[in-house]
Amino acid sequence: MNPQELNDWLATARNWLQEQAPDYSGKARQGLTMDEDLALGRRWQALKSDAGYACITLPRQYDGGGGTEMQKILFEAEEKTWDLPNTYFGISLGMPVPMLLRYGSEAVKDELLPKAIRGEHIWCQLFSEPAAGSDLAALTLKATRDGDGWRLNGQKLWTSWAQYSDWGIIVTRSDPTVPKHAGLTYFYLDMKSEGVEVRTIRKLAGESEINEVFFNNVYVPDSQRMGEVGGGFKVAIETLMVERYAVSDEACGGISAERFIDIAARARIGSRPALEDGEVRRLLADTLVERQGLRSIHRRAMEAIAAGHEPGPEGAIRKLLIAKRRLLLGAAAMDLMGPDALLYDSSAAQSNDPVNAWIEAPPIRIAGGTDEILRNTIAEKVLRLPQDHRPDKGVPFNQL
Amino acid sequence: MNFDFSDDQKMLADHARQFLGETCTFDRLREFVASGEDYDRALWQQMVELGWPGLSVPEAAGGLGLGVLELCLLSEEIGRVLAPVPFFSTVCQAVPLLEQAGGEVADSLLARIAAGTCTVAVANPDQGHSLELGGNSCLDGALAPVAWLHCADVLLVTASETDGTAVLLSVELDQPGVQRERLAAQVLDSVSAWGAAHFDKALTTVLARGELVVALNHKLRLRSAVLLAFEQLGGADSACTMARDYSLERYTFGRQIGGYQAIKHKLADVRVAIELARSNAYYGAWALYTDSPELPRAAALARISGTETFTLAAEENLQVHGGIGYTWEANCHFYYQRARLLAVAVGGPDQWAAELLESIR
Secondary structure, eight states: OOHHHHHHHHHHHHHHHHHHGGGGSGGGGTTOOHHHHHHHHHHHHHHHHHHTOSSTTSOGGGTSOOOOHHHHHHHHHHHHTSOOSOGGGHHHHHTHHHHHHHHSOHHHHHHHHHHHHTTSSOEEEEOOBTTBSSSGGGOOOEEEEETTEEEEEEEEEEEETGGGOSEEEEEEESOTTSBGGGGEEEEEEETTSTTEEEEEOOOSSSOOOEEEEEEEEEEEEGGGEESOTTBHHHHHHHHHHHSSSOOOOTTTTSOOHHHHHHHHHHOEETTEEGGGOHHHHHHHHHHHHHHHHHHHHHHHHHHHHHTTOOOOTHHHHHHHHHHHHHHHHHHHHHHHHGGGGGGOOTTSOOTTOHHHHHHTSHHHHHTTSOHHHHHHHIIIIISOOOOOOOTTTTSBGGGO | OOOOOOHHHHHHHHHHHHHHHHHSOHHHHHHHHHHTOSSOHHHHHHHHHHTOTTTTSOGGGTSOOOOHHHHHHHHHHHHHHTOOSTHIIIIIIIHHHHHHHOSHHHHHHHHHHHHTOOOEEEOOTTSOOOOEEOGGGEEEEEEEEEETTTTOSEEEEEEEOTTSOEEEEEEESSSTTEEEEEEOTTOSOTTSOEEEEEEEEEEOEEEEETHHHHHHHHHHHHHHHHHHHHHHHHHHHHHHHHHHHHHHHOEETTEEGGGSHHHHHHHHHHHHHHHHHHHHHHHHHHHHHTTOTTHHHHHHHHHHHHHHHHHHHHHHHHHHHGGGGGSSSSSHHHHHHHHHHHHHHTOOHHHHHHHHHHHHO
16 A cells, blocks of 8 residues: 555545544443443444454454554554544454464354454453563463363453453463473463353452453363463463554543643642743643654654564653653642542543543553563663573473 | 655765764863863864865855755764864854855855855854944954854854844954953863953944844744754763663673663663654754744754753763763763753753743643
8 A cells, every 4th residue: 555545545534433433432432331331332343344444454354454554553543533432342452363363273263253353252361460460471370281171270360351351362381390481371262161250350440441360170172272382472472562563642541731731721829820830831841842752753663664664662662651641741730730630520531631641540551561661671672781680590480 | 744864864974973983082072172272173174074064055155055954963973972163053053044144245154164264153142241233333342151252263143233123243253353262161061162252343244134133043043952952862872872881891799780770771761762852853853944833842842852861861871880970081071061061052941841832822
């Protein structure tokens, strides 16, 4: 697709969104429970699939869009400008589904991919455990051979949308006698299997998407193994890399710089408008500097993808900055609002709300690469500084 | 905005980096400081041979006729090595001022600059001074501090006529009516030199008058902000590399300090700031090149990002070096001082933050 064709395609997509999105976003979502919102989301997903806008990079034969990475990124960026019920499918379609496309048999793909792409099914990603977060390879959920399959025993944690999931991908420890990275095996499994128990975790605020999932002698056929026995870590890394460049809006779901300016223009510090305060101005200037800087960085990543290169560390830089900025701006806006910030309504649509920006910011700095891991990534990949000290290197897992 | 430098421009930058990397070393900076020279004349002469002073001078006046984007890239490379030459004032500031002012005197100055026979000091238009312009455009009063004022051939300065009309003047500095001195002890940066001048019925030429001067100075300020942002970017990148290299050499508690997160995360933050500063500087370059209405905003963003980044990189470079970083023997001070000097050169971050807000509201 040349740039002109891409532009035309995007213009058509934009028109389509303008026609369709209002019935699925903003006011249409107000006052809905999570279950109702999810149902709306499933309808939106099916509508997109019919129009070729769901899973744009996946083949048309599975109800994907049959398009390019560039089209996907452009469409998603456009979609972000609407407040659509997409959150339930983010992980499902972002990681497990592309992995199934790579590893599933033709029959399984024919059966399961369209259901996932159309939003009938949700897939979850069972990676983290109580003692394995950033250090994924430290996981302990056990997989033992049983006839033509495996038995799983143990616990997963922070599994997003597990309470709604039909299928999941999971990394297990199949051999504890070898060093930690070498003893892992990767499967997909039916979340309705006997012995799977999902418990939703109450968060400090808001409705919860996160769960702990217990595995009590759960049977998984060997035909659902993805990759080699003992090759699970490689497949896990492949999973995390499959979404080459995660699209998020530049305010990271928090408040925009313009919204902060509005709030600062109305607030007063002493007898003067807050917008005249030096500290407020510096915060705003830093926010704008960062936003403009990231726009160019984003564009460079897009150009790399369009030219068929892997994007560099741009994604890590972007996530590191926008998550923290969301927290800072949300908190600063609340400081300026004073007690009015207490008038927060947690059930309303929260787009551009300072309290929501602040209260929901911490998990973004933790999930999908903590700020600390991202700094390590930048230090090691860009500055080529040494890896951290790793005393577990080469030691059999059961001797740690 | 969709902007990147062309392959030719990148090649120019590569050549400049190689040339400056080989010639303008820390040893050379130290020799320059010890010599007490006004500026590094030998280095400047080499730049003249490469055609740099006339880079953006029109071909008709003997220059290469290239544009502001080439200046951006050269500024970055000059910032990287902290070259002690009057490049910024002569090439980045004076050339466009003269070109836009036009006229015979301006044209002849441009030709002299392109030929490498004239360096120029440019007074900051916002700078307070006690200059008075009398009859026959004779100048009286004092002016300080201005970079390279004590050694430049020509000064460009804005003054007011008796009725308050702003005029842009060019002053040949080698004349009986001008007394100059180098501000030695007062300056914070050992590898750039600032001077003071006293004028007593000094002869001047009026290059522009009235509204045109206001417009020229406005543009000068924005252009200076963008080009200095590139100089700051070069300095920051170079300071960050120096810190990284040292962290791989220096061992504590049995391993390279660059292996500890305290250092890794610090340098990652510097690296991130540099990426942002680069993006913002490019945005400024684009706005300057296309003469975009976004220029005031782009210049402010480039300027704030450049200032904060070079300051951070220079401070953290010194910190990573530990005690030796504060000595004259180590080279950290070159960046530490230059970063602060550039931070105040055309207005500090608070001032530019105010302008940024103005530009978006």
